[in-house]
Amino acid sequence: MDIRLTINGAERRFPPPITVRGLVGEMGIEGRRIAIERNGEIVPRSRYDETTLADGDRLEVVVAVGGG
Amino acid sequence: MDDPLVIAGKSYASRLLVGTGKYRDFGETREAIEASGAQIVTVAIRRVNIGQDADQPNLLDVLPPSRFTILPNTAGCYTAEDAVRTLRLARELLDGHALVKLEVLGDAHTLFPNMPETLAAAKTLVAEGFQVMVYCSDDPIMASMLEDIGCVAVMPLASLIGSGMGILNPWNLQIIRDRAKIPVLVDAGIGTASDAAVAMELGCDAVLMNTAIAAARDPVRMARAMKLAVEGGREAWLAGRMPKKPYRAQPSSPSEGLIGKTS
Secondary structure (H helix, E strand, O other): OEEEEEEEEEEEEEEOOHHHHHHHHOOOOOOOOOOEEEOOOEOOOOOOOOOOOOOOOOOEEEEEOOOO | OOOEEEHHHHEEOEEEEOOOOOOOHHHHHHHHHHHHOEEEEEEEEEEEOOOOOOOOOOOOOOOOOOOOEEEEEEEOOOHHHHHHHHHHHHHHHHOOEEEEEOEEEOOOOOEEEEEEHHHHHHHHHOOOOOEEEEEEEHHHHHHHHHHHOOOOEEEEOOOOOOOOOOOOOHHHHHHHHHOOOOOOOEEOOOOOHHHHHHHOOOOEEEEEEOHHHHHHOOHHHHHHHHHHHHHHHHHHHHHHHOOOOOOOOOOOOOOOOOOOOOO
């Protein structure tokens, strides 16, 4: 059964298992300068491969944009 | 470097800090920032658009962190918690970079800072090793509290963010400047070059602005104007202005040797 992830406020379903690295690939943002928070905690870039996502995880995926 | 701006132990030649919002495109952003001479540029942290083309240009490609000191902000945050989370993400995004701009807003209409939340966020961030430059009200007591917490710079507003109303209370800014041992930057409210010059003539260490440049008819030209104004204002501050003498005129030319006089 698919797991449900809330990514940037929107729910999405993925077949398990899926790592943070896999999710970044699914989102089409591989190689971009991003940062990810999972359930309120930062996921360091060095841990994308080993961090497996679980049903109900809440993720924030951010970039830098123009601002003052 | 003659007369550098020193923030958290690092020296900068430019005393103008600029935002990167509201430009027509990245080309104009880059051109305006080059013209401003700014070395520290602010950026916002926002959710990535899911399904966004990976080949789309990225702000940090236009303004590489190798060339500019990137100052991530917490614009749009209304609680200490959201501001802290945003800056933790920013630190990860920028490979451990510690210098940040904290702003916790009070309401959407005025964008005035919520100072109790700002103080709480500053405490947490300083404890976590961030170097916090903080947007604050032009209240000398708040500024001292932020300095005591360990912020590396206080940034009182001149007037409302994006209002272009200039410096509404120079006396408060002067009190803050006279008391603070850390850099004081005027952040928010600058409308034109003379506002920036006045901020520097008050003895402020630097000026941070975005809309005054980005919303000018010719942003690149205004960026250059702001660079010159900040430099001019700083030079005037260092030179020490003449005292104001409101009751008595004094001629600049000699009073002796005038023609047509008989002794």
